[in-house]
Structure formats: structure tokens, C-alpha cells
Amino acid sequence: MAFGQYVNLDFDQIKTSIKDYLRANTNFTDYDFEGSNLSIIIDALAYNTYTTAYNTNMAVNECFLDSSTLRENVVALARNIGYVPRSRRSSRARVSFLISGLVETSTLTLNSGIVCNGSGDNTNYIFSIPENITIPVTNGVAEFNNIEIYEGNYITQTFTVDTSLFNQRYILDNSFIDTSTIQVKVKPSSSSTSSITYKQIDNIVGVTSTSNSYLLQEIEDERYELIFGDNVIGKKLSNNNEVNVSYIVTDGKDGNGAAEFSFVGNITNQDGAAIDADLIGLVTTDEKSRDGDEIESISSIRYFAPRIYSSQYRAVTASDYESVLGYIYPNVESVSAFGGEEMTPPRFGKVFISVKPRNGDFLSDETKRELVQKLKSYAVAGIVPEFIDLKYLYVELNTTPYYNNLLSMKCVMVIVFTLKRVLTT
Numbered sequence: 174m175a176f177g178q179y180v181n182l183d184f185d186q187i188k189t190s191i192k193d194y195l196r197a198n199t200n201f202t203d204y205d206f207e208g209s210n211l212s213i214i215i216d217a218l219a220y221n222t223y224t225t226a227y228n229t230n231m232a233v234n235e236c237f238l239d240s241s242t243l244r245e246n247v248v249a250l251a252r253n254i255g256y257v258p259r260s261r262r263s264s265r266a267r268v269s270f271l272i273s274g275l276v277e278t279s280t281l282t283l284n285s286g287i288v289c290n291g292s293g294d295n296t297n298y299i300f301s302i303p304e305n306i307t308i309p310v311t312n313g314v315a316e317f318n319n320i321e322i323y324e325g326n327y328i329t330q331t332f333t334v335d336t337s338l339f340n341q342r343y344i345l346d347n348s349f350i351d352t353s354t355i356q357v358k359v360k361p362s363s364s365s366t367s368s369i370t371y372k373q374i375d376n377i378v379g380v381t382s383t384s385n386s387y388l389l390q391e392i393e394d395e396r397y398e399l400i401f402g403d404n405v406i407g408k409k410l411s412n413n414n415e416v417n418v419s420y421i422v423t424d425g426k427d428g429n430g431a432a433e434f435s436f437v438g439n440i441t442n443q444d445g446a447a448i449d450a451d452l453i454g455l456v457t458t459d460e461k462s463r464d465g466d467e468i469e470s471i472s473s474i475r476y477f478a479p480r481i482y483s484s485q486y487r488a489v490t491a492s493d494y495e496s497v498l499g500y501i502y503p504n505v506e507s508v509s510a511f512g513g514e515e516m517t518p519p520r521f522g523k524v525f526i527s528v529k530p531r532n533g534d535f536l537s538d539e540t541k542r543e544l545v546q547k548l549k550s551y552a553v554a555g556i557v558p559e560f561i562d563l564k565y566l567y568v569e570l571n572t573t574p575y576y577n578n579l580l581s582m583k584c585v586m587v588i589v590f591t592l593k594r595v596l597t598t
Contacts, residue, residue, distance in 0.1 A: 182226045188219035238475055247471050248391045256478040257375060258391055259503050260352040263323040263421055264428035264465025266291065266300065267539075270436060270456045271316045272448065280443045281315045282307045285419065286327040288438035289456060291431030298428045300462075301327040301421055302438075303354040319459050323354055324428030325421040333363065334414040343399040347422050349468075350397055352389060354421040357399065359385075363415045376486050377406050384408060395468055425467045429532055432461040460539065463532060466503040473499075488551040494524055494558065497551050502544055506531045523557050535562050570596055 192215060234240040238250045248258055268289060272281060283306040291298045300322040308315055332343050358368040374386045386407045388400040399418065402408045410416070434456045440448050469477075480496040488494045494510040507529045513520035528536055536544075541560040548558045574592055581588070 182223070182230075184219055184223045187222045187226075188215055191215050191218055191222075238478065242471070244395075244471055245393050247474050251474050251478040252390060254478060254482040255376065256474070256481055257389060258474050259466075259469040259500070260391075260397070261349050261423050261425045261468045262464060262466040262503050263325050263351040263354065263423040264426070264431070264462040265324070266322050266431060266434070266462040267319050267459040268322060268434050268456050269316070269318045269320070269459055271314060271454045272440070272452050273314045273454065274452045275310050275313045275315060275442075275448070278310045278313075278315075278442045278448075280307055280309055281448065282441050282443075283317060283320070284439045284441060286439065288322050288436070289434040290437055291322075291324065291428070291462060292433045293429075293431035293462070296427075298324050298424065298431055298462075299326055300324050300431070300434065303327070303356055303419060303421060322434075323351065323421050323423070324431070324462055324465060325351065325354075325423030327419065328422055329417065329419045332416040332418070334410045334412055334416065336412040343401070343416060343418075344392065345397045345399070345418065345420065347420075348395040349422050349425070351421050351423045352397060354419075355389070356419045357387060358417045359410065360415040360417070361411070362413050365415070368417070371401075378486075380406055382406075382408065423465065426465040426532075428465045429462055432458055434458060460537070463537075464504045464530075464540070466531075469503065486551060487553070488524075488548060488556075488558075489553055491524065493551075494526060494548070497548065498526065498528065498544070501547050501551075502528075502540075504530050504532065522555055523559055524552075526558060526560050527563050528560065529563060534565065536560060572596065 195215075235243060235246045236250075238247065241247050241250060251258060275281075283302065285302055285304050287299055287301050289300040291300050301324075302320070302322055306317065306320060308317060328347060330345060335341055352373075355373060357371040357373070359371055360368045369385055371385045371387050373389055374380060374384075375388075380386055380402075382402070382404050384402065384407050386402065388407075390398050390400060392398050399416075401410050436453055436456050440453070442448060477496060477500055480492075481500055484493040484496055486497070488497050491510040491512055495508050498508050498510070499505050505528055508526065510524055510526045513523035513525060516525070530536055530540075544560065545558055552558060572592070574588075576588055583591075
């Protein structure tokens with residue numbers, strides 16, 4: 174029968190199929206479907222079938238990484254193959270300042286939290302540091318040189334472990350977190366003065382039952398959850414442990430470009446006493462804020478998740494380096510990698526990488542050094558990554574256009590403007 178062929182998903186086609194089915198029934202052979210009240214019932218049946226078919230189609234699409242559209246589903250599918258999407262990234266700047274006129278002071282500590290106000294493009298941003306910085310005092314002078322500051326607000330959150338709960342979760346309350354700034358410290362109890370720092374890992378290679386580590390996963394509303402060990406993979410938390418988590422909530426790429434900074438932080442001496450703010454000199458900018466970025470997009474997750482999975486978080490081939498670099502450095506517009514054996518003369522034992530960043534033409538020397546250090550944890554032993562700058566070819570056009578004024582109603586100036594726009598875009 175026609176009703177048994179489930180190939181029609183359009184409303185009118187479904188309606189026609191229902192009519193054909195009823196006509197095949199001897200009780201409705203001579204029935205006028207168009208002029209009867211039964212037509213309303215048929216419309217309702219067709220609408221219900223159409224809605225069910227649409228919902229089923231959308232639900233099935235959300236089961237596959239390539240076709241899902243909701244971020245929560247895309248993230249969950251990527252999680253199944255061990256991929257954690259990149260979070261927002263704070264823009265980072267480097268500043269220096271000194272403190273003079275210190276008396277009976279041996280060390281100074283720049284405390285974690287807000288450090289500077291930064292301004293750029295007529296907008297002000299807060300810059301913080303995720304952990305304390307301590308330096309010695311020499312002849313009454315302390316110099317904080319080339320310290321890295323992160324755009325965003327410094328947030329702390331505390332959890333108390335309760336083993337009586339069946340499934341206690343450690344969910345960070347805020348969205349827009351830069352996960353690279355997360356610091357996790359665990360104390361035996363709330364009254365303890367000592368703590369153990371837990372390190373974030375992205376795979377379980379080398380993790381033992383005593384490793385002080387945790388995994389991170391993105392959940393709904395672009396928030397994050399910490400997952401601790403079970404005494405098999407990572408050390409398990411004990412009852413009444415206090416988990417202190419700190420992180421920076423950032424505006425992402427909006428914080429890029431800040432070049433002027435003023436100090437608003439908190440500095441204490443070796444006794445924990447705050448120093449006089451008048452002793453703090455002006456803040457000089459060593460490097461304006463850069464590399465801020467938004468949370469990884471759905472299209473990026475679809476692209477990188479299977480490639481990172483295929484490389485198993487290891488950089489062996491040139492394509493592995495391209496995939497891993499896009500994962501660890503979100504500010505990549507394009508990247509190309511090739512082995513040293515392809516050069517003339519060959520340079521064995523090296524892989525050369527060229528990167529076009531989104532907010533410039535070249536990578537800074539500081540960024541290159543940071544990326545080399547990060548790539549070492551993925552690279553095969555004996556292979557040395559090296560970044561080389563791109564060579565840009567700029568084309569200067571010298572054209573002599575011809576046109577037939579009998580075939581165009583446009584004036585000469587409009588034609589010139591249109592040609593310039595087409596040739597330069």
C-alpha cells in the first residue's frame with residue numbers, strides 16, 4: 174500500500190499518502206475527501222507526521238559530529254574521542270615597574286589577582302596574574318621585570334569534598350574562563366595551612382594512582398567541570414578535603430591591543446604587610462596585549478577533534494604538527510609544516526613550521542619560544558621544531574582598462590571606482 178512507503182516527508186506528500194491509504198480501504202472508496210470534515214482530521218494527521226519526522230531527523234543529526242549543530246552536542250561527541258575544545262584565551266601583555274625607597278625589606282610579593290588597568294582603542298580592561306610573583310630586594314630597590322599579565326578578572330572558588338554524596342561534581346560557576354590560568358590546590362581540611370597543587374592533564378599517559386592531577390571537560394553554557402582521580406588513574410580526593418580553584422574570566426580577543434597600563438595591584442613584603450603605594454614607579458609596557466581569542470567554534474571542533482584523535486596527541490608527521498599547533502595556539506589563521514629532509518641541503522632531525530597569526534603578519538620571538546616549549550610535550554624525541562617567518566609577496570597592479578561608452582551608461586568615475594574595488598579586494 175502507498176501508506177507503507179516511508180519516503181515522503183513533505184506535508185502535502187504526507188497528506189496525499191494518507192488519502193491514498195484511505196481510498197484503498199473499501200469503506201472510503203467513494204468518499205469525498207476534499208469536501209468532508211474528514212479532511213481536517215487528515216490535515217492533523219499529516220501535520221503530526223511531518224512534525225515527528227522533522228524532530229526525528231534533527232535528533233539523528235545531533236548524534237554525529239559532522240551534522241550536529243548544538244554546541245553541547247558537538248562538545249559531547251568530541252569528548253567521546255578525548256578532545257577538549259579550547260576555551261577563551263586571555264590577551265597577554267608584558268610590563269615592568271620598580272619599587273624604590275624600601276627599608277628593612279628582603280623580598281616583595283606581587284599577589285595573584287588584579288594587577289593593572291590597561292587601555293586601548295578608547296576602552297579600559299582589567300589585567301591580572303594567576304599566581305604570586307616573589308622577587309628579592311637589593312639596596313632598597315625591587316624590580317618586577319617583564320612580568321606577564323592576563324586580561325580579565327581573577328576569580329576563586331572553593332569546594333569541600335563530601336564522600337557521602339553519590340556523584341559530587343566540581344563545576345566552575347563562570348563562563349568565559351581561560352582554562353590555561355586555572356590553578357587547583359587541595360588542602361587536607363579547611364583548617365590546614367599546607368596544600369598540594371594539582372596539575373591539569375589532557376591524556377592519561379604516564380598518570381599513576383598517586384598522580385596529583387585532574388581532567389577538565391566543557392559542559393553546558395560554556396562552563397567547565399573538574400574531574401579528579403579514582404586511585405587508579407590519578408589520586409582520589411578524601412573526605413573533607415578542601416579544593417581551592419582560581420582562574421581568570423576574560424573578554425577574549427577584545428582585550429588585544431592595550432598598550433598603556435597603570436598599577437592597581439597588591440604588593441606585600443616578607444611579613445605580609447602591604448607597602449606604600451607611593452613607592453611604586455610608573456608601569457612601562459614591554460609588550461602590548463596580544464593573543465586573546467574567543468572560545469573554539471563549532472566548525473573548529475569538527476575540524477580538529479578527529480585530527481587530534483588520529484595523532485593521539487603526538488606530533489610525528491608534518492600534518493600532526495599542523496593539527497597540534499592549531500590546538501595549542503588558537504590565534505592561528507593558517508599554518509604549514511614540513512620536515513627538514515625536504516630542504517636543500519637536508520636538515521635532518523628538524524621540522525619547520527610557518528604560522529600566519531590572526532592579529533599580525535609574524536609571530537613574535539616570545540611566542541615562538543613558548544610554542545617550541547609546548548610542542549616538546551607532543552614531539553617525538555630527537556625532533557626539534559623550528560619556526561620560520563613567512564615570506565609575503567606583494568603585488569602592485571599597473572592596469573590600463575578599456576571600455577566602450579556605447580555599451581555602458583555609467584560615468585568614467587564610477588567605472589574607475591568599481592575597477593579599483595574589484596582589483597584590490
